[in-house]
Amino acid sequence: MxxxxxxxxxxxxxxxxxxxxxxxxxxxxxxxxxxxxxxxxxxxxxxxxxxxxxxxxxxxxxxxxxxxxxxxxxxxxxxxxxxxxxxxxxxxxxxxxxxxxxxxxxxxxxxxxxxxxxxxxxxxxxxxxxxxxIASAASRMTLAAGARPCIEMGSRRTHEEAAVAAARAAYVAGFEATSNLAARARHGVPSTGTSAHSFTLLHDAEADAFRAQVQTLGVGTTLLVDTYDVTEAVRLAVEVAGTGLGAVRLDSGDLGEVAREVRAQLDSLGATGTRIVVTSDLDEHAIAALAAAPVDAYGVGTQLVTGSGHPxxxxxxxxxxxxxxxxxxxxxxxxxxxxxxxxxxxxxxxxxxxxxxxxxxxxxxxxxxxxxxxxxxxxxxxxxxxxxxxxxxxxxxxxxxxxxxxxxxxxxxxxxxxxxxxxxxxxxx
CATH class of the missing domain: 3.20.140.10 (nicotinate phosphoribosyltransferase)
Structure with a gap:
């Protein structure tokens, strides 16, 4: 071949x-x-x-x-x-x-x-x-995000080689990192990632999953808090990691409203520096709609790798x-x-x-x-x-x-x- x-x-x-x-x-x-x-x-x-x-x-x-x-x-x-x-x-x-x-x-x-x-x-x-x-869509997304970073995470939504090229193009247009390791290896695009819902479901209790992740990746990690009940998960996350927890991630629901509730809860628990990362089929319009919400970073997948309607x-x-x-x-x-x-x-x-x-x-x-x-x-x-x-x-x-x-x-x-x-x-x- x-x-x-x-x-x-x-x-x-x-x-x-x-x-x-x-x-x-x-x-x-x-x-x-x-x-x-x-x-x-x-x-x-x-x-x-x-x-x-x-x-x-x-x-x-x-x-x-x-x-x-x-x-x-x-x-x-x-x-x-x-x-x-x-x-x-x-x-x-x-x-x-x-x-x-x-x-x-x-x-x-x-x-x-x-x-x-x-x-x-x-x-x-x-x-x-x-x-x-991809870069044209990514540019609109980073403009909408302003100073808040965007992370490319669309590999599973496109051809495996297109995913590598998409991560590279998104980085050119202002994205901060990718989930794709091949893009890191071939092009030097910074990569990032922590865990999915399956990791939480693997464990007998949500606290056990959080504890394993924190012990492995440190308190600066990002914990996914919407597998079960968000309010209880946020409480457990701070209990396990302490008020120095790096971030929590939201992947479902009314992201703006849930982010406001989570921000208030984190602040009440003393985790005022813990960031909120949101994902879930975001495009530039959804990102712009979240401008007033207490969101610190966006993870973008499907809409990015499909050119946000213009592939x-x-x-x-x-x-x-x-x-x-x-x-x-x-x-x-x-x-x-x-x-x-x-x-x-x-x-x-x-x-x-x-x-x-x-x-x-x-x-x-x-x-x-x-x-x-x-x-x-x-x-x-x-x-x-x-x-x-x-x-x-x-x-x-x-x-x-x-x-x-x-x-x-x-x-x-x-x-x-x-x-x-x-x-x-x-x-x-």
């Missing part, structure tokens, strides 16, 4: 290259663009994620012996020989991981031969569509320019009414006021748009001559996310459906 990224693609990518080789056009210079035609309905902005994973995929896009064996009989021998030596040798520019995006933002600009660049289409779309959907960003990957018979680059675009694209190599900047507030996403066609002095370029080199040059750390991506959102208009904090907080403006062409 092959572990190469090369087969994470669609059959027709290979048949296109085979036919282009036959027609003599496979080596024409080409420019592809990965972009959203629109934001998911009602969303005011999106967040770029998956850049690091995409760069890994480009580096790993090699047709090894196992991959080629799968393709025997699907493409001709000449094509197999070409694939055996495939290496992307072009250039890629793109938005930094953690950056906000808007309709028609040119998130990736891939330049190379047609054959080299088209083969990357499926894997790049797969990574960007998934990870950016994909609808990104597309389109040829926007290619080499003509005379050797010059010409713009090309799809003209159908409902899926129209805009031809030409793109450049982008974030237009900002003198006070640093974003006013527009400016996309230049064929050349850099005019910079009025307060603007911020958005495209950075990611791959040059086939070599990755733009890799960043997750901490840098988290910083980029915070600074990108900080310059957007205040309407970005609204959870209600609305139009993008800044317009997309085209220049040139």
């Amino acid at each position: 092959t572990t190469s990224a090369a087969l994470l693609t669609d059959h027709y990518e290979l048949t296109m290259v085979q036919a282009a080789r036959q027609s003599g056009t496979a080596d024409r210079r080409a420019v592809f663009e990965l972009f959203p035609r629109r934001l998911p309905g009602g969303r005011r902005y999106g967040v770029v994620a998956g850049v690091g994973r995409a760069l890994d995929a480009v580096e790993d896009f090699r047709f090894d012996a196992a991959s080629l064996a799968v393709l025997e009989g699907l493409v001709d021998p000449g094509m197999l020989e070409w694939l055996a030596s495939y290496r992307f040798s072009g250039d890629i520019h793109g938005y930094a991981e953690g950056e906000a995006f808007f309709p028609h933002s040119p998130l990736l600009v891939v330049e190379g031969t047609f054959a080299e660049a088209v083969l990357l289409e499926t894997v790049l779309l797969s990574i960007y569509n998934h990870d950016s959907a 994909t960003c609808g990104f597309v990957y389109k040829l926007v320019a290619r080499e003509g018979d005379d050797g010059r680059m010409v713009s090309v675009a799809k003209k159908s009414t409902d899926k129209r694209s805009i031809g030409g190599r793109k450049y982008a900047l974030r237009r900002r006021s003198a006070s640093g507030v974003a006013e527009a996403e400016v996309v230049g066609i064929g050349a850099d748009p005019a910079d009025d002095g307060d603007d911020r370029p958005l495209l950075m080199p990611l791959v040059r001559d086939g070599e990755v040059v733009g890799r960043t750390t997750l901490e840098q991506a988290r910083t980029r996310h915070r600074t990108s959102l900080a310059e957007l208009p205040r309407a970005v904090t609204q959870m209600s459906a609305g139009e993008p907080v800044i317009p997309t403006v085209f220049e040139g062409g």
Whole structure:
């Protein structure tokens, strides 16, 4: 079984290259663009994620012996020989991981031969569509949470590999930790966790379960207090752990009301520093509704890993320019009414006021748009001559996310459906 990224693609990518080789056009210079035609309905902005994973995929896009064996009989021998030596040798520019995006933002600009660049289409779309959907949802959740931390805990609600990518994307967009150990091992995302209801049910008495957990994990642990009666569980939790108990977790009921009752009870028992963590199918709207409740942290699962209703960003990957018979680059675009694209190599900047507030996403066609002095370029080199040059750390991506959102208009904090907080403006062409 092959572990190469090369087969994470669609059959027709290979048949296109085979036919282009036959027609003599496979080596024409080409420019592809990965972009959203629109934001998911009602969303005011999106967040770029998956850049690091995409760069890994480009580096790993090699047709090894196992991959080629799968393709025997699907493409001709000449094509197999070409694939055996495939290496992307072009250039890629793109938005930094953690950056906000808007309709028609040119998130990736891939330049190379047609054959080299088209083969990357499926894997790049797969990574960007998934990870950016998760990050966009996570960003709204962390905005709603304010200074209260969010913990990703959705592994059991999605594909096992998607769970790892989701934890990474959520971390980029401001989540503090994950329950997923593979995300910790592969990406360095901090992990956390204590116990489930089954641990309490395992023991003859709830106090026995609490005692075992505290003896193992210390008084700073988080005790789950809604297996039976919440009021009695909180009393037992403080009795077992003392007033230095780290936190209690609520996973059911009217979370706001129960949190208020538990806060009052904890304070009356002297556990004034014990935090309250809430879980149970939270999304950004539920988190916002709990803003006035005495909640200290949120655990988010299903709604996060499914993009809070938008599990994909609808990104597309389109040829926007290619080499003509005379050797010059010409713009090309799809003209159908409902899926129209805009031809030409793109450049982008974030237009900002003198006070640093974003006013527009400016996309230049064929050349850099005019910079009025307060603007911020958005495209950075990611791959040059086939070599990755733009890799960043997750901490840098988290910083980029915070600074990108900080310059957007205040309407970005609204959870209600609305139009993008800044317009997309085209220049040139």
